[in-house]
Amino acid sequence: MRASQQDFENALNQVKLLKKDPGNEVKLRLYALYKQATDGPCNMPKPGMLDFVNKAKWDAWNALGSLPKETARQNYVDLVSSLSSSSEAPSQGKRGADEKARESKDILVTSEDGITKITFNRPTKKNAITSQMYRDIILALKNASTDNTVMAVFTGTGDYYCSGNDLTNFTSATGGIEEAASNGAVLLRDFVNSFIDFPKPLVAVVNGPAVGISVTLLGLFDGVFASDRATFHTPFSQLGQSPEACSSYTFPKMMGSAKAAEMLLFGKKLTAREAWAQGLVTEVFPENTFETEVWTRLKTYAKLPPNVMRISKELIRKHEKQKLYTVNAEKCAAALERMPREEYAKALRNFLFRKAKAKL
Numbered sequence: 001m002r003a004s005q006q007d008f009e010n011a012l013n014q015v016k017l018l019k020k021d022p023g024n025e026v027k028l029r030l031y032a033l034y035k036q037a038t039d040g041p042c043n044m045p046k047p048g049m050l051d052f053v054n055k056a057k058w059d060a061w062n063a064l065g066s067l068p069k070e071t072a073r074q075n076y077v078d079l080v081s082s083l084s085s086s087s088e089a090p091s092q093g094k095r096g097a098d099e100k101a102r103e104s105k106d107i108l109v110t111s112e113d114g115i116t117k118i119t120f121n122r123p124t125k126k127n128a129i130t131s132q133m134y135r136d137i138i139l140a141l142k143n144a145s146t147d148n149t150v151m152a153v154f155t156g157t158g159d160y161y162c163s164g165n166d167l168t169n170f171t172s173a174t175g176g177i178e179e180a181a182s183n184g185a186v187l188l189r190d191f192v193n194s195f196i197d198f199p200k201p202l203v204a205v206v207n208g209p210a211v212g213i214s215v216t217l218l219g220l221f222d223g224v225f226a227s228d229r230a231t232f233h234t235p236f237s238q239l240g241q242s243p244e245a246c247s248s249y250t251f252p253k254m255m256g257s258a259k260a261a262e263m264l265l266f267g268k269k270l271t272a273r274e275a276w277a278q279g280l281v282t283e284v285f286p287e288n289t290f291e292t293e294v295w296t297r298l299k300t301y302a303k304l305p306p307n308v309m310r311i312s313k314e315l316i317r318k319h320e321k322q323k324l325y326t327v328n329a330e331k332c333a334a335a336l337e338r339m340p341r342e343e344y345a346k347a348l349r350n351f352l353f354r355k356a357k358a359k360l
């Protein structure tokens with residue numbers, strides 16, 4: 001639901017009542033959203049280099065580009081609401097003031113050292129993503145896009161990074177396969193859009209094998225750090241599916257169409273080093289030093305000026321954003337069309353019954 005003018009005015013009053021100073025970064029974000037919501041895109045002349053305060057405010061406002069007034073109003077209300085709830089939250093044991101943890105069962109979200117860490121936390125199922133996990137991730141990214149953290153990082157618990165879509169997601173749908181396909185397509189579209197829209201640096205810490213959508217999404221990340229134990233597998237043809245998360249666009253752009261086809265059409269599984277050679281992975285680390293090296297690196301990155309990183313990300317990505325929305329919408333329509341088909345149903349049956357067959 002969109003925030004009304006009344007919600008916006010309530011939020012303006014709430015800001016004055018915050019018990020804790022939210023810090024300069026958040027204040028700049030609030031200022032920028034307020035200006036965008038009331039005056040629209042930045043229309044002021046740029047202040048001089050030495051007018052530090054007004055220049056920072058101008059930069060923050062200008063960085064919102066052509067964000068619609070209603071969206072800015074909504075983001076302002078969401079930001080104030082997250083600040084109010086965090087300043088009212090009871091203290092959490094030993095955790096520092098800047099750290100908050102919002103824990104659900106299968107997706108863990110924590111904030112520490114300026115980093116929102118989002119963990120696939122379903123190790124007994126190799127971190128396969130359920131419908132609820134898709135929704136939890138959408139929410140986590142929405143919160144992280146306006147809170148006071150600098151970047152968001154995805155990783156997995158246990159030996160896998162993620163085994164992709166939970167193949168049982170739509171098997172128990174009560175309304176039949178057509179309805180399940182339609183709901184799934186909408187969820188998939190919103191899920192992928194939340195990655196396209198995420199305004200801060202987005203990093204994957206790939207601790208082990210990655211399958212399906214957890215691989216295709218990587219084309220929308222700004223950094224991918226992989227253990228040398230990680231593998232990257234997109235067995236879509238085997239599953240009677242077509243590639244999602246804009247990978248039909250990002251992968252050929254990244255690695256050329258021949259190598260993209262090898263992954264997306266023929267389902268070739270890449271080692272971490274092969275994925276690095278194709279430009280899908282930023283850097284590969286030995287398994288025994290992976291966690292220490294990567295997190296040390298990320299904590300250093302999280303100390304870089306957040307506004308500049310946000311602006312630079314916008315500059316890098318903005319030319320293709322519209323294209324990504326279009327590709328995503330097309331793919332979701334294709335998923336809707338494919339899901340009820342026999343090839344997909346057969347692949348599902350094979351997976352669901354393979355354990356039973358193995359026991360025979």
Ligand SMILES: CCCC/C=C\CC(=O)SCCNC(=O)CCNC(=O)[C@H](O)C(C)(C)COP(=O)(O)OP(=O)(O)OC[C@H]1O[C@@H](n2cnc3c(N)ncnc32)[C@H](O)[C@@H]1OP(=O)(O)O
Pocket residue numbers: 124125126128129134163164165166167168184185187188211212213214235239241244351355
């Ligand atoms: C909103 C719609 C989005 C649609 C978009 C996404 C497309 C995709 O992501 S396609 C990719 C889907 N994923 C897969 O095809 C992987 C399927 N899993 C496997 O092939 C194997 O399980 C895997 C190679 C990951 C691991 O093999 P093993 O080491 O032999 O382990 P197990 O097979 O015994 O797995 C342990 C446990 O986890 C369950 N599991 C694993 N992956 C999934 C999954 N993707 N969906 C559902 N369940 C999964 C597996 O069934 C085992 O469960 P139990 O039998 O209860 O022990």
